[in-house]
Amino acid sequence: MSRCFELLSTTLVNRKIDDDDEVGAIREQINRDGQLDFDDVRLLIELYCKAREYPAAFEALFFDVLKKVFLADGEVTPDEQYHLLKMLYSDRVIRNRELEFLRELKREAKQVSPEFDTLCQNAFESHPTNWNVGGR
Numbered sequence: 001m002s003r004c005f006e007l008l009s010t011t012l013v014n015r016k017i018d019d020d021d022e023v024g025a026i027r028e029q030i031n032r033d034g035q036l037d038f039d040d041v042r043l044l045i046e047l048y049c050k051a052r053e054y055p056a057a058f059e060a061l062f063f064d065v066l067k068k069v070f071l072a073d074g075e076v077t078p079d080e081q082y083h084l085l086k087m088l089y090s091d092r093v094i095r096n097r098e099l100e101f102l103r104e105l106k107r108e109a110k111q112v113s114p115e116f117d118t119l120c121q122n123a124f125e126s127h128p129t130n131w132n133v134g135g136r
Contacts, residue, residue: 016053023057030065038079041069045083049090063101067108074110081119094128 017023026047030040044062048054066087070080084102088094102120106112 015051017047017051017055017058019055020057023055023061026058027061036065036069038069040065041080041083045086049086059097063097066101067104070105071108075113076105076109076116078113078115081116084119088123092129094123094126096128099123 017026026044030036030043044065047058048062051058066083070076076084084105088098102123106116106120109116
């Protein structure tokens with residue numbers, strides 16, 4: 001786990017994932033134990049949410065890993081939905097690629113819960129920017 005914190009701190013010094021070398025280091029970290037799991041998702045979500053910029057190679061890795069882990073059991077569980085919410089709303093912009101990813105998950109899941117369906121519908125119907133989730 002300390003390697004994950006080290007990777008987060010060194011990668012996000014300038015709030016962006018600069019190049020394919022950094023993506024390679026991220027890929028190496030998540031493949032270190034030979035299997036993709038929820039710890040890898042948490043690491044990628046932190047990188048995705050905290051980075052202001054990232055290359056296309058990171059985005060491809062990010063969505064590929066999330067899809068494999070989230071659909072491993074055929075459904076998107078509540079803890080996975082929490083991380084999807086974090087991905088969608090952390091930067092106050094809902095991106096087209098994020099909506100496309102939700103559509104893929106919904107289409108490929110063997111079972112879709114009412115909660116996941118609601119999460120998707122809310123994201124699809126939301127304006128991509130200039131919204132808030134409450135508070136002051």
